[in-house]
Amino acid sequence: MIFSDEYFMEIALKEAQAAYYEGEIPIGAVVVCNNQVIARAHNLTEKLNDVTAHAEMLAITAAENFLGSKYLNECTLYVTLEPCLMCAGASYWSRLGKLVFGAKDEKRGYSKTAKQILHPGTKVKTNVFADESIALLQKFFKERRAES
Amino acid sequence: MIFSDEYFMEIALKEAQAAYYEGEIPIGAVVVCNNQVIARAHNLTEKLNDVTAHAEMLAITAAENFLGSKYLNECTLYVTLEPCLMCAGASYWSRLGKLVFGAKDEKRGYSKTAKQILHPGTKVKTNVFADESIALLQKFFKERRAES
Numbered sequence: 001m002i003f004s005d006e007y008f009m010e011i012a013l014k015e016a017q018a019a020y021y022e023g024e025i026p027i028g029a030v031v032v033c034n035n036q037v038i039a040r041a042h043n044l045t046e047k048l049n050d051v052t053a054h055a056e057m058l059a060i061t062a063a064e065n066f067l068g069s070k071y072l073n074e075c076t077l078y079v080t081l082e083p084c085l086m087c088a089g090a091s092y093w094s095r096l097g098k099l100v101f102g103a104k105d106e107k108r109g110y111s112k113t114a115k116q117i118l119h120p121g122t123k124v125k126t127n128v129f130a131d132e133s134i135a136l137l138q139k140f141f142k143e144r145r146a147e148s
Numbered sequence: 149m150i151f152s153d154e155y156f157m158e159i160a161l162k163e164a165q166a167a168y169y170e171g172e173i174p175i176g177a178v179v180v181c182n183n184q185v186i187a188r189a190h191n192l193t194e195k196l197n198d199v200t201a202h203a204e205m206l207a208i209t210a211a212e213n214f215l216g217s218k219y220l221n222e223c224t225l226y227v228t229l230e231p232c233l234m235c236a237g238a239s240y241w242s243r244l245g246k247l248v249f250g251a252k253d254e255k256r257g258y259s260k261t262a263k264q265i266l267h268p269g270t271k272v273k274t275n276v277f278a279d280e281s282i283a284l285l286q287k288f289f290k291e292r293r294a295e296s
Contacts, residue, residue, distance in 0.1 A: 050209050051218050051241035052200070061198050070199050085265065086241065089234025093199035113262045117233065 003035040005078070005100050009128045012078045012102070015042040015055065016136055022047065026136045029055035029079040031063035031072065038075070039063035055079060056087035060094055073097045073121060080133040082109035082126070088117045098123040102133035151183040153226070153248050157276045160226040160250070163190040163203065164284055170195065174284045177203035177227040179211035179220065186223070187211035203227060204235035208242055221245045221269060228281040230257035230274070236265045246271040250281035 008030055015028025019042035031039040041058035045051055056079050064070055076098040077091060083101065088110035091099060099122055110117045118124065156178055163176025167190035179187040189206035193199055204227050212218055224246040225239060231249065236258035239247060247270055258265045266272065 045218060045241075048213075049216055049218050050212050052205055052209050052238050057200055061200050064198050065196075068197055070193060070197050084237055084241075086234050086237025089232055089237055090200050093193075093232075093234065113265070117261070 005076075005125060005128050008032050008037070008076070008078045009080070009100065009102060011037060011040060012055075012080050013129060013132055013136070015040050016080045016133065019043045019055070020136060020140055026140050027055045027079065027081050029059040029077060031059050031075050031077050033063070033067070033072075033075040038066045052086070054084070054087050056083050057090055060087075060090050064094065071095050076100060078128075080129070081105050081137070082111065084108045085110050085113060085117065091122060092117065092119045095119050096122045098125070100125045100128055102126075102128055103130040103137075153224075153273060153276050156180050156185070156224070156226045157228070157248065157250060159185060159188060160203075160228050161277060161280055161284070163188055164228045164281065167191045167203070168284060168288055174288050175203045175227065175229050177207040177225060179207050179223050179225050181211070181215070181220075181223040186214045200234070202232065202235050204231050205238055208235075208238050212242065219243050224248060226276075228277070229253050229285070230259065232256045233258050233261055233265065239270065240265065240267045243267050244270045246273070248273045248276055250274075250276055251278040251285075 012028040012030045016026040020026035024043045028042045039059045039062035041055050043055045044053040072094040078100045080102040082105040160176040160178045164174040168174035172191045176190045187207045187210035189203050191203045192201040220242040226248045228250040230253040
């Protein structure tokens, strides 16, 4: 089975790696439709000076642009860290078909706030390469603390 | 007093009007810093095929681009309708100084979900030209229903 959730999460992790090398908080995302990657993105909030430039937001915008549709009900969003409220809210409007995320975000993850944040039609799978996602984030913040 | 909340909300209402004439759900937003409008935007989700293109999101991105900073802690966001979770989440990350909105959104407004969605430093004022905001939205949806 080539096209597993792990297969696509590995691509999201590569995006997170790219963010890391650019000095961005290392979070990556891909959107997949019929086993095809239609969007891939990583966090760009520093480079763009834009709090809305989370990996998931950029990936959702790119996927909708690719499809020429506002709706991602037949797509899966893979993201290395649990989405925040903003990104979960965007996925709601897109009627996202499935959300797969790596590690839980105990501080700002959407699931900390309330139960019904996602669209009722959105399936959820968690804990896919969570350790790899967390390791990269911890490495990033440890180096940042050492610098400051 | 020229630079009142009503003064700036009128500009947001003009943005909502512009959205109306473009066939977009009529919601407008402006960001103000030191009594200067540094960003104005209206909903563009249809034109851009992008669920993230809410008036508030576009205004926040534009304001941060103008300031060259991710933080809007000295700014006020005026928006004609209560922000949804996505937009409230974006305002959280921007550490928004003040949020002024027109009408409450009883269906998808952020305050329906949980109390602590906004940044703790964000002051809130509601009900500024709420009737005008609602009247425009009702006109839009009534015409849409008549068309379909």
